[in-house]
Amino acid sequence: MNNYFFTILLASTIIISSCGSEKASENTETTCFYEYEKTDSISLKWTAYKTSEKVAVAGTFNEIIVSGGEKSTKLTEVLNTIKFTISTKSTNTTNPERDATIVNGFFGAMLNTDLILGQVSGVEGDNEKGKCSFFVTINDVEKEITMDYSVSDNVVKLVGELDLNNWNAKDAITSLNKVCDEKHKGADGVSVLWPNVGLEISVALTKRCH
Numbered sequence: 001m002n003n004y005f006f007t008i009l010l011a012s013t014i015i016i017s018s019c020g021s022e023k024a025s026e027n028t029e030t031t032c033f034y035e036y037e038k039t040d041s042i043s044l045k046w047t048a049y050k051t052s053e054k055v056a057v058a059g060t061f062n063e064i065i066v067s068g069g070e071k072s073t074k075l076t077e078v079l080n081t082i083k084f085t086i087s088t089k090s091t092n093t094t095n096p097e098r099d100a101t102i103v104n105g106f107f108g109a110m111l112n113t114d115l116i117l118g119q120v121s122g123v124e125g126d127n128e129k130g131k132c133s134f135f136v137t138i139n140d141v142e143k144e145i146t147m148d149y150s151v152s153d154n155v156v157k158l159v160g161e162l163d164l165n166n167w168n169a170k171d172a173i174t175s176l177n178k179v180c181d182e183k184h185k186g187a188d189g190v191s192v193l194w195p196n197v198g199l200e201i202s203v204a205l206t207k208r209c210h
Contacts, residue, residue: 032209034078034127034154036069041204044086049194051186059093059102061086068120069205075151076123078205079132086116101179109175110139127151132158138167147199158201165195 047058068081088107091099107113117137121144124131133146147160164173177184177193184191 030209031073032207033071033073034075034205034207035071036066036078036082036203037206038204042066042084043202045200047198047200049196050180050184050192052188052190052192053186054194055186057093057098059091059099061088061090062092063087063090066203075127075156075205076125076130079123079149079156079203080120082203083119084117086118088113088116102176105179106172106176109172110169112140113138125149136162136167138164139169139172141167143167147201154205154207156203156205158199158203160199162197162199163195164197169195 042064043060044064045058045060047056049056063086065085067083069078070081072078089103091102091107093099093102118134120132121135122133129148129150131146132149133144135142135144143166145160145162147158149156149158151157164170173193173195177191180193181191184193186192
């Protein structure tokens with residue numbers, strides 16, 4: 001009889017312990033959400049090229065307004081809701097004289113380009129890397145560009161290039177090149193301003209796990 005009760009007690013203990021382990025295991029599962037919520041957590045670097053040797057001239061914009069970035073477990077869904085507005089008058093190359101020349105001689109030769117407008121049109125990838133496409137409006141023209149992205153420490157880095165000819169900016173390029181004629185000459189004496197502009201964008205996301 002004692003052996004019978006001992007067996008029942010042992011079996012009950014095993015069942016209770018097993019159930020307790022399953023519950024503990026369920027409680028240790030975590031779900032992580034990404035979200036864009038810091039308005040100052042984005043940086044943009046552009047790189048233009050002058051002279052036949054393609055000497056780089058880099059800069060940024062001081063005023064970039066970003067909206068969207070709704071919370072999701074998928075980083076791609078967060079990126080897919082982002083829109084941005086850039087003030088061209090906030091051009092910053094760390095050279096005030098050159099900044100004024102770009103604002104007046106380049107953007108000033110365009111149509112309605114006090115602002116550059118953009119929004120994400122699609123994302124393909126995962127929480128580590130992929131491709132992100134944008135609709136960008138410059139010179140009253142909307143075109144799509146695609147950039148590669150990678151993620152490190154919750155910071156999304158996008159790298160790509162745009163061709164200003166796609167935004168009918170030939171006249172603006174000619175205008176700026178005329179103003180900067182001597183500064184855009186290389187060893188061959190030819191003044192050149194290239195239409196290709198490199199882009200590097202960094203977006204810091206908030207990641208919370210529950």
